[in-house]
Amino acid sequence: MVKISNIKIYENIEDDKIIDLVIKKYKINPSDISNWHIVKKSIDARKKDDVHYNYSINLELKNENKYKKFEKVTKKTLPNIEINNLDKKTPLIIGSGPSGLFAALTMVQNGLKPTVIEQGDAIEKRQEVVNNFRNNGKLNPLSNVQFGEGGAGTFSDGKLTTGIHSPFCSKVLQEFVNFGAPESTLYLAKPHIGTDNLINIIKNIREYIISKGGKFLFNTKAIDFNIKDNKIKSVICTNNGNIFELPATHVVLAIGHSARDTFFKLYEKGILMEKKNFSVGVRIEHLQDSINKAQYGTSTKLKLPPAEYKLAYHSKTGRSCYTFCMCPGGVVIASSSDKNTIVTNGMSNYLRDRQKC
Template structure:
């Protein structure tokens, strides 16, 4: 295929119109086009009085030699995934977040039927449980915004960004489209699905895998690990509905347990599994009116129907720390995301349309192992817990988040009145 790059468009065009524009500009006959697809779309808003879309299109043409002035689309080669197919027992995957689901899909595509163990509920029941938490403040510590089918990102913005440049990124997006995500995620520079759509994508993915022979066990916790002579022989699981425990034997266990399953980390530590301290970041959510962000990014002149704007800020300090924004949610909500009793954790969430009144993002600062005196590799968890428990008390001890105006935060002052309301979902918020 050939690539037409850098197609600058200053109007809201339909896909077919973008193709016509690009063909005309490059003097390509439409009759010569056999196949085409948009491969990239981004917005250039550097000059507020001249905002435009930038597209790339891939085309397959008759008489390719006529169009020698166009570059060829680079073929992506995927390193072969080698899987030993002689399993005496099926492989076990603990966790049905993105890592666990894609590990399971890779097995299925190689003719192997994995067992997936997930402590939370399937994504439909999980949604009901989360809605109930938002309404009543009754937290289910095993099925919530962080735990359950789809993992921690499901009830978030559904942003599909990754800091890595790997051909597999495209593959992941293609799989999401196969299971029902909008095809635009294949070419938009900042692909986004949104919680509302992601739920059915995850469900379709699981149903496909079950049809192909995968076994999914929800409400089931991996509570112990059978290790002998430094080798894994299986796990002990607890059915959380009946409290019954049983062994599942396998010499292949994938831990896809994510970032917040603290009890499992402690269990693995007790089992002498090697662990290291790592860097992480902590911070708060900041909210603004989406209209303010749109104005700041796009100005007021453009007539284009642009999506709700986002931003990314960072500041590197001389003391080695960085302060930066992360997981910006245009038109989104701040939601209560706790997974442990009496703690406050917040996250940003938005639906596909991103049509909420407010925008929010995380403002974070990095912490490193040198910030902690304790030699334990898990000491960072104690630090996180302390902050989360303090926030819980400050919020009124009922999963309402403490809230403060940014100006007051900078001046270390208590906030007593808000001019604009927060979108925080767990009913409302307390000032502190």
Template sequence: MIKEIELVLLPAEASDAKSIHNKAATSLRIPSAKISELRILKRSIDARGKQVVYRVKAQVFVDETPAPEIFSINYPNVADKKPVLIVGAGPAGLFAALRCIELGLKPIVLERGKDVKQRRRDLAAINKEGVINPESNYCFGEGGAGTYSDGKLYTRSNKRGDIQYVLKTLVAHGATPDILIDARPHIGTNKLPQIIVSIRDNILNAGGEVIFDCKVTDFIIKGGEIRGVKTSSGETFSSEKVILATGHSARDIYYLLQKQKILLEAKPFALGVRIEHPQEIIDKAQYHCEIRDPYLPPSSYSFVEQVENRGVFSFCMCPGGIIAPCATDYNEIVVNGWSPSKRNNPFANSGTVVQVNLEDIKGYQNPFSLLEFQAETERKAYAAGGGKLVAPAQRLVDFVEGRLSTDLPKNSYLPGTKSSDLKEVLPSFVYSRLKQALPVFGKKMKGYYTNEAILVGVESRTSSPVRIPRDRETLQHPQLKGLFPCAEGAGYAGGIVSAAIDGMNCAEAVLTSI
């Protein structure tokens, strides 16, 4: 007999398999010995009451031995099959490659950056020396921006594809099975590189190819159909099917498409700052305690507020996290956040951003107007910081009250911060709305509105400010047969899971088109 039950557990109970087992037996009113196995299906934290609890959905096997759960995939060999070029080795590109293999197609993945091991040296130079490599950084390289942006896997993309399939594929490549059950699954920056390497190994073992330091510099087009790409090394790769999965920061790709007179569109995005608090402030507020229960993870938050008919919202919240320098070119500041798997750093940070629409840009004339607006703000942030990726920053209350901070609190941004008036960096409509929203957020969560918190600018790469259009049915560009614009870089996904799903959908569309 198999039963599905829901349990309410104290944090200590939720961490102990025997306690869960006994609670399940009590719930079913059966002796504990009759339970042959218990599998947790879903797990979430409920902090609405004074006592924080876990809510657990479990599958209980009573007097029955279940079949073992197997998380492994046997990929066929596709070395001699039809080649598909995949530009970009982020989550969209890698999952497109895996799906191509499953469908009997040979993926050839071209990545402008380095593999995860070599990439670490360039990240160290960014953090310690403030030196940026435009081809290898937090956004470019094996695994894409997700590799070093901690692997948050929460998504609402249920209608786009099979979320569980993506999660199970990650588990098959080394991720913890906890991501299959947690309400907000998360891998951790320290664990993601090994998973990415495992995916690459499976692609290579199946006869696919993954080529690093291979920047696409032009598209080969004949008669309205794509025929391949040219790279910075002078090499040409030929294929009638190209999945373009370059991510939201590969601005040069948009200009290459424009050069070939390929249709592009401006797309709204969001822009603001990254706000960091001491983690204990967030824990006290969310868990209603002075000291966080050791059986509870560092707490998070999520805010959204309408200010002057425009959304202001928190984005990519990182409990126990670090603010990272994510510029992809010289003379710009871009910040993001990440957390290790244990989320055990002393700070909590979150992007806090305002929607940017076409009507915000005076004299809107071309598909690059929002991209250029984004880039201009990033250059202002760089100038305000004074160079070497030092970021402009301000204490939270000082920002709202219009004061330059006399000093800045200790924070996690390694290249360093400089006290600045963020009013001079942010667009006026973004600044004014943030200024109004932050005290409201403080009313929603005790302790949030404090000068112990720091605003670091700018959080600007929330999504692509350019869309590469595609047909809804075929997923091909309406002007260019054989080109499949994919995921974040094309404006069709946001986050690891949704990008992975879009990559798989594009691979399936490739097969349909053959």
């Protein structure tokens, strides 16, 4: 397999037609190509009079020796997470945000049958509850923009970018595609899923986990932990006022950052916790059109997605200020999870087709 990088594209062309341009530009015999795929697609808008798409593609060629000018590459294999020493025990996962869902997915891929408990609603019902909050201001502290199946990022932009370089990043992206995200998620420089797509993907992941023997208990909150000799024995749960005990020898706490009452309980139980730094921020609303002009200029004829930006300032005192998460073509929404508190977030659908960001 060979890789061709830095393919500059100045015309509006569908991704699956890129190969025609590559064949022409690099004088490749079409019958030599047995397979091809895009590895990366980004926008280069550094010079406003030279805005273009930049592609890298991998080609599987029959007569590779004819094409020595191209860089040879080998196929990447995705890393697998192997879970050992858990035998056939039923692990308990608390929380069905990204951590809980991926923990459950990894477990069923290893032949385990986890039970996932979630204080909020399943995604279909959660959507109704969130709409009710938005339209009527009625807050459910257990199921809202932050809590419920899919976790805190569900009603956001669904960005899939990270600053870390881990082989597991590709695995996460591949799983999203396996469960319904567009194929381009694998090669866009800044992939995003959008709230509308995420809702289906989360449902697909849940159904797969259930088909492999996993279990989901919604509207079920972990309220206490039964620990003996420094080992977990069971988790006390509540569902609609009914209190019951779930035996457990292995518990994954995938409770996110906003489960304040559960953190108090863990602290009370003497469970070791490590503090993490946090940032405080505000939401700023721009007109999408002004960001597009600032980033892309006005001369390009290319059809480009709604633009975004990232700014950071690092002071000498060690404190920094940075833009955290933009939601191009999105909307600012109320995102409280507690009475008498105010939280705001940005949210966009896959098409990012609203006028603001």
